[in-house]
Amino acid sequence: MSRVRVGKLVFRDPILLCGAVYLLLYFDASGFLRLGLLAAVLHELGHILVYCIQQRHLPVIEVTMTGFCMHTAGERLSPRQRLVLAAAGPAVNFLLAGVWALRLSQTTTIRGIAFWAANLLTGLFNLLPVPPLDGAQMTVCAAALWRQKYGKCTQPAGNDCKTGTFGVK
Template sequence: MSWSFKILRVAGIDVRIHVTFLLFLLWIGWSHYTFGGVEQAYSGVGLMLALFGCVLLHEFGHAFAARRYGIHTPDITMLPIGGLARLERMPEKPGQELVVALAGPAVNVVIAGVAILIFDCRFDLRALTALDQPEVSFGDKIASVNVMLVLFNLLPAFPMDGGRVLRALLAMATSHATATQIAARVGQALALVFGFLGLFGNPMLLFIALFVFLGASQENTMAQMKDLSGNLRVSDAMVTQLVTLDERATLDDAVEALLRTAQHEFPVVDTSGRVLGILTRDGMIAALKRHGAHTPVAAVMHRNLPVIDEHAPFKLAFEMMHTCGCPAIPVLDRWGRLAGLITPENIGELMMLRGLKRSDELAVWRARRAMPPPLPRV
């Protein structure tokens, strides 16, 4: 995620902090300082770090559960609104997705249980509205917040854990795409309820409503696109009419190629046709301003991109594009040479055409069903 930086690595997972999270901590510290001085500022920031520590453990719960099914988590990013564990993919089997979705809230249940049963803390709704008040004990605040994290995350709305739980349960009886569509609609309905309640003086509910509504819409779109990809292979979707750049080419050569083609992504290859990287139009423009036209393209291209075989399922390329955030994915032939590119643009075009084709097929099927039966022969 852009505007974030790595602070540590745990069990092969990078923990990253978004810049807005630091700004949030500064705001917490300053607001407490204005009311109670330095001591109050330290107390407020310390409590917030402890609460976000619980959120981080929640995300590690998802990550470790996903690892059980062979799914790696490259990083976890801490944001002012919570944590985001970036899984390479979600499990295909509903039972596995159910375990991964419940693993995060289960961590908060354990934290709250330890605080309540062992340290004699208690769940108190008053603690949630008095996090900055010293008369409420630190333990009560931790226990209460973790209980609320469980309840909030289990609301059946994407992108929260409850939406994934609902989808997993529905997917046991129907298709993944249909289950996602139903769960997304439930989430959007809850978002409208949050938004309506937020109009009566709670701006945080308006923010949550927007977050949930957009998250549900995005999840539904992703699921429908994966469903539309069907049994396609990468070779069915890749761009093959490509202009490539030699590894010895300069930005001047790249600009010439940009002006005479409609390409936005240019593979950089060696003399044997093997891909070394990708130079994008935006990267080209930025490098021209910074380094000049005689800079070798090999010095400013995107390196270490994932690659995929031309005979691989297109669904795999779609998931790779979603998780890596790459400008393009090089497609290789059986000799390891460049065969084509998968780009966000051609994925979108393919899905649009597949959706139109499916709509036409559905319209024909409905028309045939509506036709009267043929008259009997005399």
């Protein structure tokens, strides 16, 4: 497995990644895949923006065939910070879906509907409580906050970056 590092970006298997993206985009005559990828990238940028606000520096971001992974080893994040960080991606998607819904009420286009749907589906999918998706991280963080407030104080286990949406290593 090869890795190429460019500043804070680490590309895992860059030749395979670029080749797969090229082929997918080449055969995407409708442009719907591009809109889905845009929604996914905007989702991840939401996580990165909140991380930068919280920690005041960029994390190391690994780009793989399955998505992005933020490496935050050594960072001390509270359960509340992790909860906000996990919720940032779906929040961006829902915000964009809301803006596009208002826009579609004035002018309806196929691409506009596709962008609205891509954001809505990306946000909803990432709320599933399945690791490593945001919903699982939000559930763990919410449980830790609940334990801090009403039960004994324990730290949640860290999440390993496995398949590529927002993850922490």
